[in-house]
Amino acid sequence: MRKTKPIACLSLITILLSTSFSYANFNKKTIDDKADCIELPLFKSKHSSINNIFTIEMKKIDENKEFFKADIHYPNLKIKNKYLDDENSNIEFIEDINKQMFNYINDFKNRIEEESKEYEKQYKTIFSKAKDQYVKYQYEAYSDYQVTYNKNNLISIPIKLYEFTGGAHGMSYLKSFNYDLENKKELKLKDLFKENVNYKEIVNKFINDEISKNKDIYFTGDEGFKSISDNQSFYIDNDGIVIYFGLYEIAPYYVGIPKFKLTWDEFGKYLKYNK
Numbered sequence: 001m002r003k004t005k006p007i008a009c010l011s012l013i014t015i016l017l018s019t020s021f022s023y024a025n026f027n028k029k030t031i032d033d034k035a036d037c038i039e040l041p042l043f044k045s046k047h048s049s050i051n052n053i054f055t056i057e058m059k060k061i062d063e064n065k066e067f068f069k070a071d072i073h074y075p076n077l078k079i080k081n082k083y084l085d086d087e088n089s090n091i092e093f094i095e096d097i098n099k100q101m102f103n104y105i106n107d108f109k110n111r112i113e114e115e116s117k118e119y120e121k122q123y124k125t126i127f128s129k130a131k132d133q134y135v136k137y138q139y140e141a142y143s144d145y146q147v148t149y150n151k152n153n154l155i156s157i158p159i160k161l162y163e164f165t166g167g168a169h170g171m172s173y174l175k176s177f178n179y180d181l182e183n184k185k186e187l188k189l190k191d192l193f194k195e196n197v198n199y200k201e202i203v204n205k206f207i208n209d210e211i212s213k214n215k216d217i218y219f220t221g222d223e224g225f226k227s228i229s230d231n232q233s234f235y236i237d238n239d240g241i242v243i244y245f246g247l248y249e250i251a252p253y254y255v256g257i258p259k260f261k262l263t264w265d266e267f268g269k270y271l272k273y274n275k
Contacts, residue, residue: 054079054094056147059102061109067123068116070141074105075157093184100186101177105143105159112141112163119166140164149236152273153182156236174244174257176235189232192241197270203228203243206267207260211250218251218258225250240264241271 054077061072077094116139127134142162149156156178164170178187185191193199204227211218211225218224225245234243240263245251251258268274 061105065116066138067120068113068139068141070109070113071143072105072109072141073144074101074159075145075147076102089184093181097177097179101157101159104175108143108161108163109141112139112165115139115165135166137164137166139166140170149238151238153180154187154236154273155179155181158235169253172247172257174233174235174246176233178234178236188230189228189234189241189243190230192236192272193270194272199270200228202267202270203232203262206262207243210260217255223250240267 057076057078059074059076061070061074063070076098079091079094119137119139123134123136127136140163143159145157145159147155147157156176158174158176161173161175162170163173179185180187180191189203190199193202207225207228228243232243233245234241236242240261242259242261244257244259247253247257249258264271264274
């Protein structure tokens with residue numbers, strides 16, 4: 001483990017992200033609605049030995065129209081007022097993180113809303129002439145999130161998303177925002193591994209071994225798993241690094257979002273960080 005200055009971490013309730021994810025899986029109790037924010041000491045103060053205190057606020061977008069509904073929860077990192085005059089570089093980095101997360105969520109919501117407007121036009125012109133033959137849909141956009149890791153100057157925030165645009169079922173997504181707070185950069189999977197470690201070879205072997213244990217539920221041949229990508233999706237939790245794939249990417253819809261966890265205990269020797 002790379003040596004870092006001690007950092008006090010808030011003990012968070014571990015909440016598992018469901019493998020098979022749908023709006024029905026959204027449990028609003030996973031976030032404490034009574035609390036406006038969670039205090040997280042992320043950075044070392046420039047002027048003292050104590051840790052600066054940052055907060056994570058839950059932001060919401062709630063809309064309910066005839067053809068569109070949004071129930072959006074997303075995180076917003078905020079520096080406490082008493083540190084605003086001393087942490088200019090950290091403020092800039094925090095603002096960049098917030099911008100990335102908000103833009104992603106806003107683009108997701110706007111896309112579904114625009115599609116709902118097109119559907120509304122069709123329904124009120126074409127479909128209305130034969131209403132008994134068509135089902136009226138309300139397009140839906142949902143998101144929720146969890147801070148799954150806050151140690152060693154790293155923070156990992158997976159955001160769960162769900163959309164419904166008609167048809168038999170909706171679509172689920174997982175988007176993670178992983179940052180090195182000390183070096184002020186967004187993390188890629190390779191950044192977690194030690195230098196001169198062939199991380200793709202290690203991860204590919206692990207995933208193939210796991211797939212072989214349940215090979216009947218995964219695609220094979222050209223549609224099957226080949227290798228992780230340079231921009232492989234992942235998030236970090238207290239047990240290790242979770243590699244994940246999108247719906248239909250390496251398995252049928254009913255499998256959900258496939259996940260493979262590299263635990264600190266088993267793979268720590270290859271990693272720059274551990275639990």
